[in-house]
Amino acid sequence: MSTYVYGIAHRSHPRPDTELAGVGDPPRPVRTLAEGELIALVSDAPEDLRPKRRDLLAHQRVLTHAAAGGPVLPMRFGGVSPDDASVKSVLADRAEHFEERLTALHDKVEYNVKASHDEDVVLHQVLADNAELRALTEANRAAGGGTYEQKIQLGERIVAAVQQRETRDAELVHDTLMGIAAAVSRGPASTGWLVSVSCLVARADTARFLAAVDRLTKENPQLEVRLSDPLPPYSFVE
Amino acid sequence: MTVVPAQQGRGGGGTSGLYDVLELVLDRGLVIDAFVRVSLVGIEILKIDIRVVVASVDTYLRFAEACNRLDLEAGPNRSPGLPEIVGDMTESGARGKTKGALSGAAQTVSDAFQQARDEGGSRSEAKPRTRRTASNRRKEEQE
Known part of the structure; x- marks a missing residue:
């Protein structure tokens, strides 16, 4: 057996x-x-x-x-x-x-934090930060949406800007949590999140950690953050 | 300690379903060479890298339309320039400037939505709105 x-x-x-x-x-x-x-x-x-x-x-x-x-x-x-x-x-x-x-x-537990973007908020931010993209969007809109070529051209630049923000926000989440956790371990890139970070957190620091996650969400309205229950330390056994 | 049925979550306000811990249960944790590992055929399919999909024409078109939609919803006569909205929110003084801009925009969006609906939806944003609903539904299904 x-x-x-x-x-x-x-x-x-x-x-x-x-x-x-x-x-x-x-x-x-x-x-x-x-x-x-x-x-x-x-x-x-x-x-x-x-x-x-x-x-x-x-x-x-x-x-x-x-x-x-x-x-x-x-x-x-x-x-x-x-x-x-x-x-x-x-x-x-x-x-x-x-x-x-x-x-x-x-006396330590693992928390897994996954963040993704709220698309509408990110698009607002991208347009707010880039006058050229804003003008391009305006021009397309004025032209009833723009031609196929114009749409692709605009879309390509928007996507690039969104991806830039994904990278930036992934670092932001990672670095913020690294400041509180005893150890962090970054998960694989995959569908459904822009970053997945596992954090090893001392039980005594739990409240501080949860507050930091909360603050991260509040200060960054473009982020949708999913926090796991306390987990066995899967990412920290080796 | 008691036995907890599989379908029952634990209390405490956490949100982790199986989906959110799957990568940990399957990809992390201790592996001992002397033990045989169960075949994971049929599971790997969950781990598709989204970045491959992102750089496609369809995505470009979708984002272009999403941006058009954002401006449409801000109202055709209103400048989409952020300063004006920031000003409004600063006056209300409830939140910080950046966040204010965003919630302000969101409020404008929902106002415009309501307005468009009241007007019978005869204007050109009818189509993008359908897309938005479809994309939201897709998002929900993925969760």
């Missing part, structure tokens, strides 16, 4: 009062394997495990619950060990590294 691994914690980590539901259908119960000063949170691995919504959420949920009781090193989704004994031998082999990380991450 192969073993699904959720995360690694100190041996002293409080065990949950109630059994946590893990991956699989029906959900496999989460149990712990102890080795030296460490434990691994594991469950039996379902035969046909796939990255389904249900199982991704189960992985995330187990780790969120565990992290509430103390530092946990979250595994990336989908790590399956051949058996329990192999998990224990990994704990033994890399004990020093895991313990160092657990100490470093003590």
Whole structure:
């Protein structure tokens, strides 16, 4: 029977009062394997495990619950060990590294911040800042929208200006958060956001961090900011 | 501690759904060489880089029209120049200058909208407005 691994914690980590539901259908119960000063949170691995919504959420949920009781090193989704004994031998082999990380991450959580642009506000800003673009827009409008060529010419320059602002605002968000977080890790560029930053935040600094995110949104009306719940420190385990 | 059903969010006002943490659960976190990783076929498709799509003629046209629409909504007889709007907002004194300009413009936009609607929408902005609605809907669907 192969073993699904959720995360690694100190041996002293409080065990949950109630059994946590893990991956699989029906959900496999989460149990712990102890080795030296460490434990691994594991469950039996379902035969046909796939990255389904249900199982991704189960992985995330187990780790969120565990992290509430103390530092946990979250595994990336989908790590399956051949058996329990192999998990224990990994704990033994890399004990020093895991313990160092657990100490470093003590009393810290990860927040993921994603920012995107409110298109209308950004366009207003672009036109407000650039008299030439404003004149061009006016001219096109006066000509009933302008010709196909004129529209493309204008659009190309607007897009360039918007992209410039995306880059600038990505730096702004990154730099602002870097000033408060214990560590930051930039996520990949992708659809749906202009920047994704994961921040490692000491629990004691949480209020200050949330206030900074709030201020960022208020002072920059072009930004739409999405803030995650406190997460296990996925981006800071290595 | 208790078991929380998968579909139930945790309290505390956070907004993270699966979509917002997906990249972390799938791309971050500890990887141990000795463990086999589940195949992620079918998941990678979510990670399309938008920047490839942005530089297209369609995008240029869309942005050109979006800008035309902004000015139309500010009113045909009104100069789109920002100083006037900034002046209005500074007088009201509620917020800082830059933000004032923006909220002022937004207010003007919604006023113009209402006006256009009252007039029966017979003017030329009818079309761009449809586009705007469609684009907003698209945005909502993505979320």
